[in-house]
Amino acid sequence: MDKLLLSIVVVSGLCAVSSPAERLYHVVYDLKTMTEAQRHCRDKYRDLASIRDMEDVNTLNTAVDLSLMVDSRAWIGLKSDVDSWRWSLSNTSFYKPGEMEFRRWESGQPNNYVTEELCTVMYRDGNWHDYPCETTFYPVCFDVRGPNETFVLINNLMTWTEAQNYCREHHTDLASVRNMEENQKVQNLMNSRDFVWIGLFRDGWKWSDGSDSSFRNWKTNPNGLSEVCAAADFSANGQWENLNCNVMKAFICYIDVVPVSKQVMKVRLQKSSSSLDLNDPVVMEDLLKKLKQRLKDQGLNDDIKLSWKKQLDGKVFHKEEKKTKKKETCAKKDEL
Known part of the structure; x- marks a missing residue:
């Protein structure tokens, strides 16, 4: 078989086809202690909720249905070791x-x-x-x-x-x-x-999932050596309180979801050999590898997946007609 020497003449519509993971929160209205809630979240989801910024707080305020809660507070994944000190500049x-x-x-x-x-x-x-x-x-x-x-x-x-x-x-x-x-x-x-x-x-407050987020949203400064677990109070716009870890509360879990996006790209190729069949499965597989490398060189990550889209006749590639050359020939005939 002819050696594959394919130069990409035009690759139109190249763009990122993957995006950062999205966080999905799940409110569980069953009453559990902090330890029980953490075990449930790790079994069914990823972990108890870690909260990174006010956007996360606003998301939770929208997600929680207060009518389903015994009281307005729910465990989040923050717990304290009261003997830990840290500097404000982190x-x-x-x-x-x-x-x-x-x-x-x-x-x-x-x-x-x-x-x-x-x-x-x-x-x-x-x-x-x-x-x-x-x-x-x-x-x-x-x-x-x-x-x-x-x-x-x-x-x-x-x-x-x-x-x-x-x-x-x-x-x-x-x-x-x-x-x-x-x-x-x-x-x-x-x-x-x-x-x-x-x-x-x-501030020995640590997130259950190991997150290093320093974001805090306390209603009042936490105190009490026996109250070392944090709950969000949704009657106070999601601000946090420190509670005894053994009280029974609703709780919030989360998972990270990587969204999948799909885009069709038009590719124009120039063959190095007239005998090379671009619709040969082996040739098409090799082309995919070359295109994926080209996308990686443009800064996209390894999560990208490529495949060929077949036309109605079952083929992927079709030869382009050189319409401009035909018009030039017709023009010369008219002159004669």
Whole structure:
């Protein structure tokens, strides 16, 4: 058989034929504990719902039928280890090895007094205390602009959450204190103030499916050492509460679905040999491999699937008539 040497003259309509996975949520109205709900979701779907942004929150608000719920709350896939601390700035590329673990707690701190001390202040002596997040203190923000990092004291009293929002809007974030040198810089800004907010907060909240989404939609800051599971309250626009994991609630599962799109493309080919039969199954299979490689070279992924569409006569390829040449010949006859 002639060697396959096929040059693609025109490939029209080339486009992406695959798209990112879509998330489908399933509301289950049966009452289960958090552990039972997680087991059910992993058996029937993928896992308990992880929620990535306000678009997901709005999707769930639309999907839930409150008339089918015993109360308005349903488990989502968020659970806490109350001994875990993290910085407000979650971009780990900002920190060198070991810097995220720097702490300068006062002796006996953190003690999570009355289970409500989830945020961190620096005292005027440079030591840290855990403190209720709803208390108002002056915050210290910081700006990161290339290699330059600057701490900024804000002369307005704010709760920790208000301080975080302010710093993110007007600077980079609430201050991350990565070493003793930076601890001293923040302390030098305090003047006569007893306490200032820094960006460390108690947040061991982890998603059941291992997602690293830092999105949070709390109704109030979570507290309580025995209430370490999260539920969305759909009488409060899907905002979250922390509850005892053993209470019985409805729950939300999810699956990822990859949508399938189909497109017909017109392909014009030029043969290297007049004896080559483009409708030969072996030739067509080899052509598919070449076309798939061409699509991959244009940036499409390996999920693409190609097949030939047969015409009414059962063939895929048909020879094009050279109509323009025929018109030229007729014109010359008229001149004679």
